[in-house]
Amino acid sequence: MPFDSETASLAVPPTIEVQDLWLRYRSSQEATLKRTLVGMTQRRKVTRYVEALRGVSFTVQRGSVCGVIGRNGAGKSTLFRTICGILTPSEGRVVVRGHVTPLFSLGIGFNRELTGRENVLLGGLAMGLAPEEVQEQYQAIVAFAELADAIDYPMRTYSSGMSARLGFAVAVHLDPEIVLIDEALAAGDARFKKKSSDKISELCERDCTVMIITHGVRIISSLADRCLWLDKGRVMAEGPAPDVVDAYLRFEGVLDEATAAEDM
Amino acid sequence: MAEPSSSPTVHVYEPTDTGLPPLHRYLREIWGRRAFMWHLSRSELKAQHYDTVIGQAWIVLDPLLEAAVYYLLRTVVRPIGTDAERNALLAHLIMAVFFFGYTRASLMGGTKAILSNRNTVLNSSLPRLVFPLVAVIEAFLDFLPTFVVYMGLHVLLGQPITAALLWLPLILVLLTMFNLGLALLASTVTVFFRDASDILPYATRIWLYVSPVLFTVSEVPPNIAPYLKLNPMYWFLGSLELIFTGHGPTAKGLFMMTVFAVAVFGLGAFYFLRRERDLAVRL
Numbered sequence: 175m176p177f178d179s180e181t182a183s184l185a186v187p188p189t190i191e192v193q194d195l196w197l198r199y200r201s202s203q204e205a206t207l208k209r210t211l212v213g214m215t216q217r218r219k220v221t222r223y224v225e226a227l228r229g230v231s232f233t234v235q236r237g238s239v240c241g242v243i244g245r246n247g248a249g250k251s252t253l254f255r256t257i258c259g260i261l262t263p264s265e266g267r268v269v270v271r272g273h274v275t276p277l278f279s280l281g282i283g284f285n286r287e288l289t290g291r292e293n294v295l296l297g298g299l300a301m302g303l304a305p306e307e308v309q310e311q312y313q314a315i316v317a318f319a320e321l322a323d324a325i326d327y328p329m330r331t332y333s334s335g336m337s338a339r340l341g342f343a344v345a346v347h348l349d350p351e352i353v354l355i356d357e358a359l360a361a362g363d364a365r366f367k368k369k370s371s372d373k374i375s376e377l378c379e380r381d382c383t384v385m386i387i388t389h390g391v392r393i394i395s396s397l398a399d400r401c402l403w404l405d406k407g408r409v410m411a412e413g414p415a416p417d418v419v420d421a422y423l424r425f426e427g428v429l430d431e432a433t434a435a436e437d438m
Numbered sequence: 439m440a441e442p443s444s445s446p447t448v449h450v451y452e453p454t455d456t457g458l459p460p461l462h463r464y465l466r467e468i469w470g471r472r473a474f475m476w477h478l479s480r481s482e483l484k485a486q487h488y489d490t491v492i493g494q495a496w497i498v499l500d501p502l503l504e505a506a507v508y509y510l511l512r513t514v515v516r517p518i519g520t521d522a523e524r525n526a527l528l529a530h531l532i533m534a535v536f537f538f539g540y541t542r543a544s545l546m547g548g549t550k551a552i553l554s555n556r557n558t559v560l561n562s563s564l565p566r567l568v569f570p571l572v573a574v575i576e577a578f579l580d581f582l583p584t585f586v587v588y589m590g591l592h593v594l595l596g597q598p599i600t601a602a603l604l605w606l607p608l609i610l611v612l613l614t615m616f617n618l619g620l621a622l623l624a625s626t627v628t629v630f631f632r633d634a635s636d637i638l639p640y641a642t643r644i645w646l647y648v649s650p651v652l653f654t655v656s657e658v659p660p661n662i663a664p665y666l667k668l669n670p671m672y673w674f675l676g677s678l679e680l681i682f683t684g685h686g687p688t689a690k691g692l693f694m695m696t697v698f699a700v701a702v703f704g705l706g707a708f709y710f711l712r713r714e715r716d717l718a719v720r721l
């Protein structure tokens with residue numbers, strides 16, 4: 175690539191690069207031995223495919239926040255799972271430069287029988303950190319989550335908001351490079367939402383790249399640099415956050431913006 | 439174009455319907471998760487056994503009671519003459535039930551490894567192999583106390599302590615490899631056939647009856663021996679029986695254990711890694 179001083183910033187490769195990504199789920203009945211035996215005699219195929227992503231392309235630059243919006247079932251979670259390497263593309267290509275820390279709405283919680291404290295340790299170790307590295311950040315994580323005594327109770331006793339707090343606290347304290355947040359903040363209370371959006375801004379100053387799925391369009395307008403709007407597996411728009419949010423709300427006919435902005 | 443030094447890891451995800459993941463990188467990923475696997479197994483066992491004395495004792499008491507039932511069965515069917523013979527039979531039954539239990543627990547743990555971690559599999563990018571590995575680590579940690587108790591009973595029942603016991607670590611390594619292969623196979627098969635775990639309790643029961651648990655290898659009539667020898671547990675339990683009665687394992691026994699360990703582990707690992715990227719879309 176010839177060096178051009180005007181486009182020098184473009185010469186830095188994007189952190190996340192998605193090129194013509196297609197993803198098909200196999201959606202058949204739950205496979206069992208019994209059904210397979212019956213199926214062999216009946217010669218009937220029950221496999222159907224769901225095209226969750228149909229030719230999605232976009233890039234995300236280092237140190238930026240990219241919001242992702244769209245209806246339920248638009249393919250947002252599927253996109254995140256593909257960027258994490260959990261799902262393999264059916265077609266297309268995903269290039270990720272850096273280590274991804276996923277944070278899904280189901281939260282951490284490797285074992286809900288275990289206490290929050292044990293799950294924090296497991297969450298850090300699962301990210302490939304050494305026990306000492308997790309231990310160093312341990313106090314900060316617990317303090318940020320503000321769970322008080324509940325930190326020593328089994329996670330099955332937590333409300334979804336409490337699990338979300340803990341998951342977020344773990345993900346942001348262990349020096350992440352790329353964070354994907356899938357509706358993980360939705361369950362938090364107002365105070366926690368404020369706190370977590372401050373934390374996200376802080377992460378970006380440290381060159382961390384963030385992608386966030388949320389139905390709360392207000393937070394996207396204020397926090398995100400750019401926004402990606404998915405519908406039925408296709409990109410409807412990608413660009414500066416306020417413009418895309420605007421287009422999305424107009425398209426959905428949600429003129430009363432207050433309703434849409436309520437949740438994060 | 440060279441990557442800037444600030445981004446050391448580059449992941450490229452592309453359609454791959456054939457082949458294995460790059461093994462070198464995969465093994466490094468697993469190795470990087472060793473602390474995770476260790477802590478997960480430890481804390482899951484702690485949660486299971488409720489960290490109580492009764493819970494701990496049950497790990498040993500349960501197989502001991504099973505061995506006691508088999509002992510009653512055996513002595514009712516054909517009363518045994520001398521005390522020495524009775525002690526030898528009891529020691530054999532306890533040994534065989536404990537070691538068979540390790541294999542059975544690995545297999546059962548394997549069937550649940552992926553299915554019961556559905557959320558984690560769908561929401562984290564951990565190499566999936568850690569789940570069946572954790573199942574085998576848990577089976578091993580549950581096996582350890584039973585092994586210690588067996589060694590105590592071994593002495594109490596007046597069984598010989600000889601240099602032949604030095605073969606034990608090697609046999610344990612081969613058995614663990616075999617168990618891991620079983621767990622890998624079981625964890626994949628149950629995702630594709632959800633009812634496979636329903637027939638497992640019956641299958642393991644039959645497997646126990648055709649393994650040298652209720653009988654010793656030396657008691658096997660020659661006319662059925664060729665069939666029993668198709669069973670990997672014939673070789674594992676047979677070799678253990680030899681070293682616990684003061685004999686070295688046979689060369690053929692060592693060979694067959696190695697063949698079964700390598701074959702089952704290789705098959706399990708290959709099948710698992712081939713199917714691994716398919717698992718998430720089928721959960």
Ligand SMILES: Nc1ncnc2c1ncn2[C@@H]1O[C@H](COP(=O)(O)OP(=O)(O)O)[C@@H](O)[C@H]1O
Nearest residue numbers: 199200201224226245246247248249250251252
């Ligand atoms: N495991 C699955 N098997 C089959 N279809 C799925 C699976 N997960 C999601 N889908 C389908 O893929 C589409 C996109 O889902 P998802 O990515 O979860 O949407 P969103 O997160 O935007 O609400 C939906 O139509 C959904 O039904």
Ligand SMILES: [Mg+2]
Nearest residue numbers: 250251252356
């Ligand atoms: Mg979703």
